[in-house]
Amino acid sequence: MVFKTEPFILNLGPIHPSTHGVFRMRVVVDGEVITDIEPVFGYLHRGIEKLAENKTYKQIIPLTDRMDYVAAMNNNLAYAITVEKLAGIEVPERAEYIRVIMSELQRIVSHLIGIGSFFNDMGTFFTPFVYMFTGKEKITDLLEMVSGQRLLHNYMRFGGVSGDLPPEFLPALRKFLREMPPEIDMYDRLLKENEIVLARSKNVGILTREMAINASASGPVLRASGVKRDMRKADPYSVYDRFDFDVPVACNGDCYDRYQVRIEEMRQSIRIIEQAAAGIPEGEVINPVPLRFQPPAGEVYGFIEGSKGELGFHIVSDGSARPYRLHVRAPSLINLTALKNMLTGWKVADVMVIFGSIDICLGEVDR
């Protein structure tokens, strides 16, 4: 007797602990093997781009916090850099150094959460996650010191930052710089040679170099596939050209490589912060813009290397106090383009491992 089989459609999400928010996938399975997937977006869509058209340039800064909410400083920075480019605003030296320190601290936070939830998805239920959060907590305290906020910092302004570093910040930062590298080494030591981790992530969910470029992937996802591209090196913004750091790359493009690239990037971020903290000059922290801020008419694209990839803002100005159009190049959304190719052929149990290794933030995907 021959059994008749047919493809089965499995719905994953939107409420699912491993989707890092509200993300839904319609997965077509043949037995256990995935033959097709269709991602479904939009459960967190707040229309930030439309809201921005009705707000003044300054009022948009807090909106950017709410995109990638685990990397609010980076979003602030990308937006501030874009508007500064549009209006030709100079930023004081000290503010540039503060921005670099904040941006790199935020990158470590984002990677810690990314790695922590990646291991959650793999089934190591919350143990690595809590380890990561001890490290993350120290940075959150530092960021709270300067901005008064623990999650949505709203710290960058056009022409600088909202306030100078408090006197206790630099000593606390130096203490952090002493404590953090051994901690990163410990995370890595605990995880990288774990047999289960290796079995679940090595050679799983491979994204080839050609596919990564063709699908416009960026950030650690692109670099894990062997493309050495980091906007901090490729087109340095702020004062990144003054610091000595490496761009970690891996060659296999599997889940394990994406994890390794993130660990290595945290070490590089520490290196950048050390240099920035040593070289930070005295002086003003903001070059204030007028209260009624109206940039000239024009079109501009500004970008930074965010923790998830190239984070860009495309602003069209008609010379009024509100942008005519604001578009966000959201790395989290664009990194999901290749998801279908990465998942096809793998089993249902691998879906969350592969998906988690991309490290997206739904606030940024749906905006």
Next chain:
Amino acid sequence: MTTTMKGKQVFDMLKGELASAIVEVQDECLVVKPAKLTEVAGFIKHTQGLEFDYLSSATGIDYPDYFEVVYLFYSLEKNHRFTLRIRCADKADPVAPSLTCLWMGADLQEREIYDLLGIKFSGHPLLKRIFMWEGFEGHPLRKDFKNGF
């Protein structure tokens, strides 16, 4: 340092029929006839010296007289960037060719433009709403969109 290629520079490399596909040569970009977009994009992707292999972003803008779609390309090898634009003059039914045949990365971004601005991309494998729900009426990022609430 990523250099930005000048519109004139790229225009001079386009020959014959492709040169006639250009509507306007701007300082740092070229405005292309919508019908010829895939040919011009294919040219800048595959031509020696240009090699724009990475489509970084695609954006739609609603201007009073037309819809504009802006494509930003990078060359990872040469480390330079370039912008192409198309203008859809038919505001009632804007149609543009899809770039998904050349760059998979255009997939979700074109869906986003379709959803929020209502520009239809012909040749897109799965052109449906991405952020708004199925059955939603109108396209929110259009300037004449009125919120129903």
